[in-house]
Amino acid sequence: MNVLxxxxxxxxxxxxxxxxxxxxxERLEYDVCKVNLDPAAELLPYVPDVDARKYVNARELMIKRGLGPNGALLASMDELLNYVVDIKTEIEEVSADYVLVDLPGQLEVVAFRPLGPRLLHELSEGSKAAVVFLIDSRLVSRIYSAYSLLLLALSTMYRLALPTVLALNKIDLVVNISEYSGEKLYRKIYETIPIYKLLLEESECPSLVSGETFLDTSISLQLCQFFRQFIKAPIPISAREAIGLDDLIAELENVLSTYKEG
Ligand SMILES: Nc1nc2c(ncn2[C@@H]2O[C@H](COP(=O)(O)OP(=O)(O)O)[C@@H](O)[C@H]2O)c(=O)[nH]1
Ligand SMILES: [Mg+2]
Structure with a gap:
């Protein structure tokens, strides 16, 4: 069983x-178990096989304890930890090749509070596991925002301590996917989205426009070299248009094949 x-x-x-x-x-004939781990999810674009909302409901907690939406989400994640064994049992009963775990909307709940890494490690214990970290293409349309998103991705990777594959989602919103395909599409993506200027070795580390960020030239140059050393360029995908999924799966299989339980 692989847990993603x-x-x-x-x-x-x-x-x-x-x-x-x-x-x-599923089209590739794998059995898949879809897990919704977001107790505050309203509408989901899939039917979960295992659902955190069966155990904890953020909206009910909000009313019962008089909490705001953020407080309710935090309280419900704390509560969810009490049910991790039940959730794991349900997942194991599905006995799938791949378990896809849809994490809560707010990244900080998972990445920067103690319960996140605990939850992830308990759910993946005994299996191979990896994280897909999604970046919205529209949020890295400027070089300085690419720096901050990559720092966020790096800090998440350190906190979760699981092999991580970065994917740049929603490419359909930044390139015309009806006009380009195959190699041409990739070339267009690499040219259009500045995060690739930062990460791909072929180009020089980009210089920043002064006044856009606190980073000065020498720090940004060092950061750029650091990123190039430690981060693989994100895989361009569109979850909506199902683009790039074969590449994403290949990279996930690659990291899973070298997985060692920590
Ligand atoms: N155009 C486009 N929209 C997307 C894509 N992926 C997600 N969305 C939209 O972005 C919004 C947020 O997506 P959602 O999956 O709920 O994000 P989450 O909060 O990370 O779970 C929704 O309106 C989705 O329809 C994509 O690849 N292309
Ligand atoms: Mg969601």
Missing amino acids: FVAGPAGSGKSMLTSTLALWL
Whole structure:
């Protein structure tokens, strides 16, 4: 059993990717178990096989304890930890090749509080596991925002301590996918989206426009070299249009094949 956690900032497309990737894997004749781990999810683009909302409901907690939406999400994640054994049992009963875990909307709940890594490690214990970290293409349309998103991805990778594959989602919103395909599409993506200027060795580390960020030239140059050393360029995908999923699966299989339980 391979466990894939779909992570990323709110709105990056975690739920959409869980849905599309599940269909894609099923077409490749894998058995897939879809897990919704978001107790505050309202509408999902897939029918979960295992659902955190069965155990904890953020909306009910909000009313019962008089909490706001953020407080309710935090309280419900804390509560969810009490049910991790039940959730794991349900997952094991499905006995799938791939378990896709759609993580809660708010990244900080999973990545920067103690319960996130605990939850992920308990759910993946005894299996191979990896994280897909999603970045919204529209949020890295400027070089300085590419720096901050990559720093966020790196800090998440360190906190979750699982092999991580970065994917740049929603490419359909930044390149004309009806006009380009195959190699041409990739070339267009690499030219259009500045995060690739930062990460691909072929180009020089880009210089920043002064006044856009606190980073000065020498720090940004060092960061760029650091990123190039430690981060593989994100795989361009569109969860909505099912583009790039074969590449994503190949990279996930690659990291899973060298997985060692920590
Ligand atoms: N155009 C486009 N929209 C997308 C894509 N992936 C997700 N979305 C949309 O982005 C919004 C947020 O997606 P969702 O999966 O709910 O994000 P989550 O908060 O990370 O789970 C929804 O309106 C999705 O329909 C994509 O690849 N292309
Ligand atoms: Mg979601």
